[in-house]
Amino acid sequence: MGDLEAVIGLETHIQLNTRSKIFCACKADSWGEPPNTNICPVCTGLPGVLPALNRAAVEKAVLLAGAMDAEAIQPLSYFARKNYFYPDLPKGYQISQYDEPLARGGHLELPMPDGTTRRVQITKLHLEEDAGKTVHQGRRRLIDFNRCGVPLIEMVTAPDLRSPDEAAQYLIRLRQLLRWLGISEGEMEKGHLRCDANVSLRPRGAAYLNPKTEIKNVNSIDAVRLAIQTEIERQTRETQAGRPIEAWTLEWDEDQGALRKMRSKETEADYRYFREPDLLPIRLDDEWRDQILRTLPELPLRRRARFTEQYGLPVYDAEILTEERSLADYFEAAVATYRGEAKTVSNWMINDVLRMIRERGVNAAQLRLAPTDLAEIVRMVESKQVTTNTGKELLMKAEESGRRPAEIVGAEGLAVVADERALGELAAEVIRDSPAQAAAYKGGKTTLIGWFVGQVMRKTGGRADPQRTRAIFEDLLSR
Ligand code: ZN
Ligand code: MN
Numbered sequence: 001m002g003d004l005e006a007v008i009g010l011e012t013h014i015q016l017n018t019r020s021k022i023f024c025a026c027k028a029d030s031w032g033e034p035p036n037t038n039i040c041p042v043c044t045g046l047p048g049v050l051p052a053l054n055r056a057a058v059e060k061a062v063l064l065a066g067a068m069d070a071e072a073i074q075p076l077s078y079f080a081r082k083n084y085f086y087p088d089l090p091k092g093y094q095i096s097q098y099d100e101p102l103a104r105g106g107h108l109e110l111p112m113p114d115g116t117t118r119r120v121q122i123t124k125l126h127l128e129e130d131a132g133k134t135v136h137q138g139r140r141r142l143i144d145f146n147r148c149g150v151p152l153i154e155m156v157t158a159p160d161l162r163s164p165d166e167a168a169q170y171l172i173r174l175r176q177l178l179r180w181l182g183i184s185e186g187e188m189e190k191g192h193l194r195c196d197a198n199v200s201l202r203p204r205g206a207a208y209l210n211p212k213t214e215i216k217n218v219n220s221i222d223a224v225r226l227a228i229q230t231e232i233e234r235q236t237r238e239t240q241a242g243r244p245i246e247a248w249t250l251e252w253d254e255d256q257g258a259l260r261k262m263r264s265k266e267t268e269a270d271y272r273y274f275r276e277p278d279l280l281p282i283r284l285d286d287e288w289r290d291q292i293l294r295t296l297p298e299l300p301l302r303r304r305a306r307f308t309e310q311y312g313l314p315v316y317d318a319e320i321l322t323e324e325r326s327l328a329d330y331f332e333a334a335v336a337t338y339r340g341e342a343k344t345v346s347n348w349m350i351n352d353v354l355r356m357i358r359e360r361g362v363n364a365a366q367l368r369l370a371p372t373d374l375a376e377i378v379r380m381v382e383s384k385q386v387t388t389n390t391g392k393e394l395l396m397k398a399e400e401s402g403r404r405p406a407e408i409v410g411a412e413g414l415a416v417v418a419d420e421r422a423l424g425e426l427a428a429e430v431i432r433d434s435p436a437q438a439a440a441y442k443g444g445k446t447t448l449i450g451w452f453v454g455q456v457m458r459k460t461g462g463r464a465d466p467q468r469t470r471a472i473f474e475d476l477l478s479r
Contacts, residue, residue: 003203003204004201004202004203004204004236004239005162005201005202005203005204005205005206006162006163006164006199006200006201006228006232007159007161007162007199007200007201007202007209007210007212008159008161008162008163008164008166008167008197008198008199008228009156009157009158009159009160009161009197009198009212010156010157010161010167010170010171010195010196010197010198011154011155011156011157011195011196011197011198012154012155012156012171012174012193012194012195012196013130013152013153013154013193013194013195014064014152014153014154014155014174014178014183014184014186014192014193015028015130015150015151015152015184015185015191015192015193016028016056016057016060016061016150016151016152016153016183016184017029017060017182017183017184017185017192018054018056018057018060018151019056020054021043021054021129021148021149021150021151022051022053022054022057022095022127022128022129022149022150022151022152023042023043023051023052023053023054023095023129023149023279024040024042024043024051024052024149025040026038026039026040026042026043026149028150028151029150030146030147031190033146035135035142035144035145035146036144036145036146037146038146039145039146039148042149043129043145043148043149044090044145044148045090045091045092045148050278051095051278051279053279053280053282054151057127057151058102058127058282058284059292060151060153060181060183060184061102061103061125061126061127061153062102062103062284062289062292062293063181063183063292063293063295063296064125064153064155064177064178064181064183065102065103065106065125066292066293066296067177067181067296067299068103068106068107068108068122068125068155069106069107070103070104070105070106070122070125071104071105071106072103072104072105073102073103073284073289074100074101074102074103074104074284075283075284075285075286075289076100076281076282076283076284077097077100077101077102077126077281077282077284078097078098078099078100078275078276078281078282079095079096079097079127079275079276079279079281079282080095080096080097080098080099080273080274080275080276081093081094081095081096081273081274081275081276082094082095082096082098082128082271082273083271083272083273084270084271086131086134087134087141087143088131088132088133088134088143088144088145088148089131089132089148090132090145090148094128094129094131095128095129095276095279096126096127096128096129096154097126097127097128098126098273099273100281101124101125101126102125102126102127102282102284103124103125103126104123104124104125105121105122105123105124106121106122106125107119107120107121107122108120108122108157108170108173108174108177109173109301110166110169110170110173111173111301111304115315117301118166119160120157120158120160120161120170121157121158121160122155122156122157122158123156123157123158124155124156125153125154125155125156126153126154127151127152127153127154127282128152128154129148129149129150129151129152130147130148130149130150130151130152131147131148132144132145132146132147132148133146133147147191155174157170159198159200159209159212164224164225164226164228164229164232165225167197167224167225167228168221168222168224168225171188171193171195171221171224172221173300174186174193175188175193176300176323176324177299177300178192178193179324179325180297180299180300180324180325181296181297182325188219188220188221189219189220191219194218194219195218195224196214196215196216196218197214197215197218197224197227197228197231198212198213198214198215199212199213199214199215199228199231199232199235200212200213200235200245201232201235201236201239201245210245211244211245211246211247212245212247213231213235213245213246213247213248213249213250214247214248214249214250215227215228215231215250215251215252215259216249216250216251216252216262217251217252218252219254223252223254226257227252227259230257230258230259231250231259234259248261248262248263249261249262249263250262297325300322300323300325301322303322303328304318304319304322305318307321307322307328307331311335311342311343311346312342312343313342313343313346317343317346317350320350320354321346321349321350324363324364326363326364326365326366327349327354327357327363327364329364329365330349330353330364330365330367330371330374331345331346331349331371333371333372334349334371334372334374334375334378335375336371337371337372337375337376338374338375338378338379340378340379340382344378344382345374345375345378348374348377348378348395349374352392352395353367353369353374353395356369356395356396356399360399367399368398368399368400368401368402369395369398369399373398373404373405374395376404376405376406377391377394377395377398377405378391380394380405380406380409384416384418384465385409385415385416386409386414386415386416386463387416387462387463387465387466389462390409390414390416390462390463393414394408394409394414397412413463414463415463416463416464416465417460417463417464417465418465418468420468420472423456423464423465423468423469423472424472424476426456426459426460426464427452427456427469427472427473427476428476429459430452430455430456430459431452431473431476431477434452434455437451437452438477441477442477449470449473449474449477452473452477453466453469453470453473456469457469
């Protein structure tokens with residue numbers, strides 16, 4: 001038995017953050033709302049209704065296709081009916097796309113730990129509607145139609161992934177990209193990003209594909225990693241025992257941490273696809289397509305690379321600062337006003353601003369502390385107008401009050417006491433009040449210098465310039 005390698009492909013469903021559903025005017029996001037309160041005859045599939053396509057859903061899908069560098073964003077794509085019976089699918093079919101999807105080809109780039117990037121091919125990207133939700137309550141099955149008709153992008157990768165970690169990495173980067181583009185919240189726990197994984201094994205280096213199983217219903221990145229790992233182990237055992245792998249559909253049981261067989265996998269013929277007769281094709285002329293693609297922002301990995309080149313940041317800093325678009329924007333705005341070392345601003349961002357963002361549960365754009373305020377604080381600290389500790393305090397105060405840092409420094413008297421005479425008087429006072437320490441210092445215990453400086457710090461509320469204070473004490477105590 002030779003060495004085996006895992007062959008993994010992911011099919012993701014992405015919930016778009018449009019205001020209304022894909023074929024009706026119902027609100028798309030009904031998270032936390034009572035069941036069946038956000039529905040209408042169209043999304044519940046009553047007889048005689050007609051769907052009407054939501055333009056914003058198309059635009060968001062085209063934007064993602066552009067970000068994937070799709071080889072073909074089709075000028076003409078069609079909706080199709082995917083027929084199957086399930087209680088939470090009131091029409092008895094899902095409106096999806098099939099033989100002529102919105103886009104084909106493209107790739108998502110994954111940064112590897114060794115600094116290289118790896119391309120995962122995307123085979124196709126299409127639009128479809130979501131189904132409802134079946135809620136299990138003891139022996140009862142309750143149906144919530146709120147989710148019916150929520151716009152989804154289905155995106156399928158080639159079998160390019162080789163390990164559970166790569167699959168997880170793909171989802172992390174995809175989620176980052178969705179938020180970056182502002183087309184989905186990408187919260188797996190809320191079902192904004194759902195993932196099915198196809199898994200098979202083959203001898204390492206082989207070019208053919210063995211029968212695969214499909215893992216459904218994994219709703220966190222950790223669960224994806226664990227479910228794939230579990231399935232790789234099962235297939236390895238089966239293969240080594242000489243048993244064939246059958247094309248099952250498996251369900252990940254989150255509570256048991258185990259895979260369960262749901263059914264033998266459907267074939268495409270089971271869905272009896274045909275063109276949706278109630279909708280016109282999506283006609284995406286060059287002008288509309290270009291207009292959408294012009295809004296594509298610089299993508300995260302590109303921006304990360306630029307941060308290392310343009311600002312001389314370490315990859316570590318660049319990675320953190322480009323995790324989220326508003327954070328990257330904030331950093332660049334702060335650097336532009338600061339005009340000094342970008343790395344200094346980066347340190348403040350990573351150590352202090354990020355902590356504030358997490359504590360507040362907001363994103364960088366929602367902070368009251370503006371990038372120009374951060375730049376001002378960094379400048380005051382670097383030019384020794386305020387101490388580092390005061391700088392950190394200023395961040396919090398500016399965020400809480402919405403006032404400008406310089407204003408706070410003025411109003412609260414936070415500026416560093418660097419005035420020789422003022423410091424000299426304070427130091428003389430300390431020496432007068434502490435004759436024992438002064439004698440000890442003069443007797444050779446010079447490590448006491450820190451204690452003396454500390455006394456002046458206490459008197460000034462931490463605002464004394466430490467170097468000057470130290471020099472003053474050394475001078476006074478050597479007399
Ligand atoms: Zn509706
Ligand atoms: Mn689908």
